[in-house]
Amino acid sequence: MLLIRCPYCEEERPELEFRHAGEAHVARSGDIAAISDEDFEKFFFIRSNPKGVVFERWRHVHGCARFFNAARNTVTDRFLVTYKAGEPKPEISAEDAGPAAWANREPAELNETSSSRLKEQVTE
Amino acid sequence: MAKAAAKTATTGTLRRPALAGREVLAGGARLSVLPPAERMSLRAPAASVAALSRALGLDLPVKPKTSASSGARTALWLGPDEWLVIDQTGDPLADCAKVKALHSAVGISHRNVAISASGPGAEATLAAGCPQDLSLQTFPVGACSRTILGKVEIVILRTAEDAFRVECWRSFSDYVLDFLTEAAGDAAG
Numbered sequence: 001m002l003l004i005r006c007p008y009c010e011e012e013r014p015e016l017e018f019r020h021a022g023e024a025h026v027a028r029s030g031d032i033a034a035i036s037d038e039d040f041e042k043f044f045f046i047r048s049n050p051k052g053v054v055f056e057r058w059r060h061v062h063g064c065a066r067f068f069n070a071a072r073n074t075v076t077d078r079f080l081v082t083y084k085a086g087e088p089k090p091e092i093s094a095e096d097a098g099p100a101a102w103a104n105r106e107p108a109e110l111n112e113t114s115s116s117r118l119k120e121q122v123t124e
Numbered sequence: 125m126a127k128a129a130a131k132t133a134t135t136g137t138l139r140r141p142a143l144a145g146r147e148v149l150a151g152g153a154r155l156s157v158l159p160p161a162e163r164m165s166l167r168a169p170a171a172s173v174a175a176l177s178r179a180l181g182l183d184l185p186v187k188p189k190t191s192a193s194s195g196a197r198t199a200l201w202l203g204p205d206e207w208l209v210i211d212q213t214g215d216p217l218a219d220c221a222k223v224k225a226l227h228s229a230v231g232i233s234h235r236n237v238a239i240s241a242s243g244p245g246a247e248a249t250l251a252a253g254c255p256q257d258l259s260l261q262t263f264p265v266g267a268c269s270r271t272i273l274g275k276v277e278i279v280i281l282r283t284a285e286d287a288f289r290v291e292c293w294r295s296f297s298d299y300v301l302d303f304l305t306e307a308a309g310d311a312a313g
């Protein structure tokens with residue numbers, strides 16, 4: 001079973017106690033009535049949904065019941081870090097991101113990298 | 125609870141708590157449905173904890189997964205600003221009513237049914253449906269947590285090395301007792 005660290009319970013707890021609660025750091029406008037329909041659509045419906053590292057809200061619903069944030073790798077399903085609601089978005093290095101560092105790149109970019117690597121191998 | 129019973133007696137209706145008095149001896153554990161108790165759901169910010177602790181006569185625990193007891197009253201940490209207070213004799217709601225500091229105290233005495241699981245197989249019995257690590261090392265005597273058992277939410281409190289108090293919602297109590305009965309049978313093997 002996947003273990004998720006709850007920043008409020010300060011320990012790893014079984015995934016069955018948690019519930020996913022959508023993308024994190026989606027800021028609501030201070031004056032929601034004043035924003036345009038397009039901006040409201042972006043705020044309300046449009047999510048980034050990348051392959052790789054995502055920032056999500058989770059809720060320890062069958063534990064302390066608190067909402068918190070997590071950085072999770074959708075390729076490996078690994079939780080990189082969890083932190084309390086309201087805390088700033090942490091920096092995730094490409095190394096920590098693992099295979100996710102290769103996600104969301106143009107195919108040409110990937111090919112370029114692998115072919116330049118091949119060249120290096122050949123010259124060695 | 126004695127008060128609540130007296131109140132219902134005057135109106136001529138008898139309150140029969142769910143599963144009252146049921147007891148099961150299965151495998152390595154004894155399961156007993158515990159007598160009714162006063163229960164209170166308490167929510168309060170950190171600034172109110174001292175005043176509420178004074179009124180309740182115990183130090184509200186502020187560390188995750190811990191509880192505090194005084195006489196027949198126990199306060200269980202459920203979340204950073206949430207406690208479950210269980211009392212066999214007194215009325216914690218009345219004690220909190222005098223407190224001026226910001227808080228919310230809600231009586232939930234009849235929402236829950238408590239089942240005790242004790243004996244050498246008690247830990248294995250709970251572990252059959254609770255995904256948490258219940259070993260003495262990570263869940264010592266006095267530890268408590270809201271968690272799940274099978275498909276329902278429960279609150280557990282370890283009352284002794286080989287004894288737990290399981291609090292569940294009244295309408296789930298049949299399921300919980302049946303689940304624990306089956307699990308206790310397996311725990312013996």
Ligand SMILES: [Zn+2]
Pocket residue numbers: 006007008009010060063064065066
């Ligand atoms: Zn938690």
